[in-house]
Amino acid sequence: MIFFYACQQKKEDNAHETAAAIPDASCHGNIPTRPSGKGPAQRYAAAADVSHKNMVWIEGGEFWMGAADREGRPDEYPQHQVKVNGFWMDATEVTNAQFAAFVEATGYVTTAERAPDWEELRKQVPPGTPKPHDSLLVAASLVFVVPAQPVSLHNVSRWWSWRKGANWRQPQGPGSSIAGKENHPVVQVSWEDAAAYARWAGKRLPTEAEWEYAARGGQQREPHPWGDEDVEQGKPKANTWQGEFPVNDIGWDRYSGLAPVRSFAPNAFGLYDMAGNVWEWCADRYGPYPQSPLAGSSQAQPSMQRQVEERVLRGGSYLCHASYCKGYRVTARMHAFPDTSLEHTGFRCATSE
Template sequence: MSLNINMNKLITICALGIMAAGLGCKQSGGTTVVAKKDSLPAGDTVMSCTSNLPSRFAAKASTDSITASGNSSYAGMVKVPGGDFLMGAADKAGRPDEYPQHAVHVDGFYMDATEVTNGMFSQFVKATGYVTTAERTPDWSELKKQLPPGTPKPADSLLVAASLVFTPPAHPVQLNDVSQWWQWVKGANWKHPQGPGSNIKGKDNFPVVQVSWDDAMAYAKWAGKRLPTEAEWEWAARAGLTNQPFTWGSEPVEKGQPKANIWQGHFPDYNTVTDGYARVAPVQSFAANAYGLYDMAGNVWEWCSDWYRSDYYAQINAKKLINPAGPAASYDPEEPTVPKRVVRGGSFLCHASYCASYRVSARMKTSPDTGLEHTGFRCVKK
């Protein structure tokens, strides 16, 4: 996909679902940080099912008005013991950003047993009046700060609250063009995951989706928790297993009983729904791992606190990292102007022929102001 786009056509192209050159995603509530290329070799890119996603229009957000609920309960959480492990891929199935393996120590913590659900998020919204990124009308005064001087204001019909919805094609398509299955839908948000014609009635026990990193951070602050670091997330997913590719061990995901909500069949046009779910599944629909954590593989991607940098593992020079919090800045060679946060765990769209990100070491990245139909989160606390 070419990034040499005429800026005069920027708004139209964004509305069609194509990433525009130079339109970085401004991190709300803080300073956007994008690292320079530094030591990355030419052509060092990472195949990603979240790469080159359409960039949403800037919508100013802040968690300044969010206060902790005062509820310090550990209800719904499980204790994850501390320990040492080798982080990263142990076999040849990983992508370049999963190497090399490196020693990490993580202190013990508590983690939500499931992804944050619609019911849980509804309580947060009711208590705070919070409005998610996808529900906010884009702010032209913020958007124009990211565009070349003199860029004309787009039509008001394009500056609307919207989010990204999975829209499967009716026939096989090339897998290098995500616009074939992602569509920018007006009115799509956490209450209407697939647009105005959808809703979450009767789905309190489904993971909340269409939430940005900013939204997840706001919820965590209110709940008296935080998002997990990438190291904490992988340690918890491994659940005491050493150098195993999956949270359940080494048995291929296709064998035996369904182990996770993923894509079966031919991606992205034909899903056999062997696991029983074409899209998001209710939490606890599949067996928990050895720590009692559900859906650490598949179902929905989960936000982590870390910035994403494709060569982060390669730059580590310590014998062992102690509670690492990730790189100081973001850098994605596929979209160098767009800061990214780490997402982990894969989703209902993961397939062996495409990203296979239900593996415990698989890393992906998304701009923090982007909501997607297959992205949610869970929280941790000490």
């Protein structure tokens, strides 16, 4: 998927808001990015021992990775055989309570809580892009805003908005809170934040192959962690969007917005929310699969040279709907810069030890 992001002043709604220029709308690739907030390296001691509490052991093996049907986007092909060794994986997405313990123990400051650094930002935008006004370079993150009326699905800026002060403690900005949501997945965390938590916990982020192998739960060809039944058939199986996206989530699955972890049945490996709820960061840099026709083509590369490589996200979120994307499919891929944080992005950890 080819796309790029550029900082610019919005001419509608608010002249001091950063907007994303994105040529094609798809949650598999075209999510807005945050101006980088890199700061001094944060050093801290890792947890003394790796705990396998609330983790699941997954026996290694071979499987066919990638889409076998016609539902996939170009970067999900070709299906290819991959072998993974046995590993432990968190049964759930990392929760607000778990992330809060990490922050309390280390004093870690997340990407969204740091003011953007123009020298880092300029690596991600087209050459010659002028420096944004200082009023734009403030600690902020992207929040989901329900449009007042139906909008084109080719303009994600109609439902994503930069909001000053939005971060993991205040996912929707000032006035919002995670109080009472300790068991919800932490969001507004970048790949850098997720990797920092994993190091502190003595773990790591799962590889993309490990993630898909785990999500399949031992199945080889089925498109979802639960099998081939459509997400809206039968009983609720995952936290996704029902109704008209992005203006009306009717909440047939009992949730409009994030759901607490373990709200739906686990897959055959005992893993929860491997579809829907929040997109999950993986360790891998994003790129085409081996033998993909995208390899080496202009479609596989950004439209400009970047000094920062994107990372893979998997699993879909509560915003996924068939009319817009089917990110809840086990082969669906999304990619973003490692300093990107959004209201529907989280993670879980893995370890080989």
